[in-house]
Amino acid sequence: EVQLVESGGGLVQPGRSLKLSCAASGFTFSDYYMAWVRQAPTKGLEWVASISYDGGSTYYRDSVKGRFTISRDNAKSSLYLQMDSLRSEDTATYYCTTAEGIPLYYFDYWGQGVMVTVSS
Amino acid sequence: DVQMTQSPSNLAASPGESVSINCKASKSISKYLAWYQQKPGKANKLLIYSGSTLQSGTPSRFSGSGSGTDFTLTIRNLEPEDFGLYYCQQHNEYPPTFGAGTKLELK
Numbered sequence: 567e568v569q570l571v572e573s574g575g576g577l578v579q580p581g582r583s584l585k586l587s588c589a590a591s592g593f594t595f596s597d598y599y600m601a602w603v604r605q606a607p608t609k610g611l612e613w614v615a616s617i618s619y620d621g622g623s624t625y626y627r628d629s630v631k632g633r634f635t636i637s638r639d640n641a642k643s644s645l646y647l648q649m650d651s652l653r654s655e656d657t658a659t660y661y662c663t664t665a666e667g668i669p670l671y672y673f674d675y676w677g678q679g680v681m682v683t684v685s686s
Numbered sequence: 687d688v689q690m691t692q693s694p695s696n697l698a699a700s701p702g703e704s705v706s707i708n709c710k711a712s713k714s715i716s717k718y719l720a721w722y723q724q725k726p727g728k729a730n731k732l733l734i735y736s737g738s739t740l741q742s743g744t745p746s747r748f749s750g751s752g753s754g755t756d757f758t759l760t761i762r763n764l765e766p767e768d769f770g771l772y773y774c775q776q777h778n779e780y781p782p783t784f785g786a787g788t789k790l791e792l793k
Contacts, residue, residue, distance in 0.1 A: 670718065
């Protein structure tokens with residue numbers, strides 16, 4: 567059974583940093599692109615960032631470029647999101663997902679999500 | 687970015703009925719549209735991708751149709767577990783974008 571378990575969320579002040587982790591199990595982690603998708607309170611879903619199988623290629627939405635860094639450790643079956651210079655508009659539940667498909671990916675498995683609140 | 691517009695925003699129906707949810711893209715996305723179900727306390731579930739391909743485990747009462755800019759998710763013979771939020775997402779070009787969601791409620 568595919569399991570994705572996020573951790574590392576919490577309350578953080580604007581301008582500070584936070585690192586999210588996602589522990590994956592039940593599938594061959596290195597066979598999948600991975601992604602983070604977020605959902606602000608009472609809002610819809612929003613893609614944040616994606617990473618290729620070996621971590622050699624990364625992709626970001628414009629609003630987080632230069633502030634967020636997605637990475638992975640295939641030996642540990644883990645995905646990460648380093649979030650720097652956080653803003654109030656980054657407040658959301660962050661979901662770890664697998665990503666596959668052509669020509670661009672859809673998100674086939676999701677974690678339960680972790681809440682990040684950016685507030686002073 | 688490709689804007690995805692879902693309609694209706696809210697939908698009320700009874701078990702056994704059929705419903706349709708629409709998704710319109712701001713430009714052609716060929717057939718590359720996915721549908722998701724979101725329910726409280728559960729992981730989001732991919733239902734359909736590439737417009738009409740059912741993800742493994744998706745019941746056959748779900749179907750997807752459309753191409754270009756107009757797409758439809760149809761749920762036939764609604765079951766109690768089908769009530770929740772539904773989102774569409776285009777997987778044709780960067781960045782992947784989602785619709786605002788449709789809330790399917792029990793009438």
